[in-house]
Amino acid sequence: MKTPLRAMIIVLLLASCGGSSTSPPRDLDNACSILKQRPDYHKAFKKAERKWGVPIHVQMATIHQESKFVGDARTPFRYVLGVIPMGRQSSAFGYGQALDATWDEYLVAENRRGARRDRIDDATDFMGWYKNITRERNGVALDDARNQYLAYHEGHTGFRRASYNSKPWLVAVAAKVDARSDMYEQQIAGCRLR
Known part of the structure; x- marks a missing residue:
């Protein structure tokens, strides 16, 4: 085998062993750990908080629910007869699981x-933009993780119509997002971050 080809194979093998920039941080139940592992997350959350007013802990709780901090997360495939793939459940993609049209x-x-x-900085900016529209259209405070999540999931019109009331599972998920937001807020208050 020629030396340039050998070198290229070695480089490709080493590159494939590296962690993906879209892989999640460890210990998703610890906001301080997440922010210390991923300083770029912390920077993006702070930037979105300054620009849009959405608290870091609300952003983090929403992203945890939507993608578990996996940057290239997608919805599962739908199958016909249990074996024939018919596309994904929706066009949701990325940290915030934003739909194509939105x-x-x-x-x-x-x-x-x-x-x-x-990209985390783009996803957090999107989230701040969307949550501000929720505040303007539906009067939901930016630190109200529960109702902001319901509007994020159901859309602004769906939230206004209270479509979530016919989805007890979604109301339970929103309560978990709210509890995680509170947990992250308490943890962040004790973090020693730059």
């Missing part, structure tokens, strides 16, 4: 044509 609306509204759902 993401496209954000890109135009914020003039962010190069933004990507699998």
Whole structure:
């Protein structure tokens, strides 16, 4: 085997062993650990908080629920007859599981044509934008993790119509997001971060 080919194979093998930038941090129940492991997350959360007013702990709890901090998360496939794949359950993708149409609306509204759902800084900016629209249209406070999550999941119109009331499982999920937000808030208050 020639030396350049051997070198290329070694480089590719080493590159494949590295962690993905979209892989989740360890210990998702510890906000301090997440923010220390991923300083880029902390920077993105702080930037979105300054720009949009959405507290870091609310952003983190939403992302935990939506993707468990997996940057390239997608919804599962649907199958016909249990074996024939028929596409994904929705177009949701990335940290915040933004749908294609909503993401496209954000890109135009914020003039962010190069933004990507699998980059944490873009995902948190999207989340701040969306949660502010929820506040404007539905009067939901930015620190109200429960109702912000319900509006995030159901859409602004669905939230206004209280469509979540016919989905007890979603109301339970929103309560978990709220509890996680409170937990993260308490943890962050004791963190020693730069």
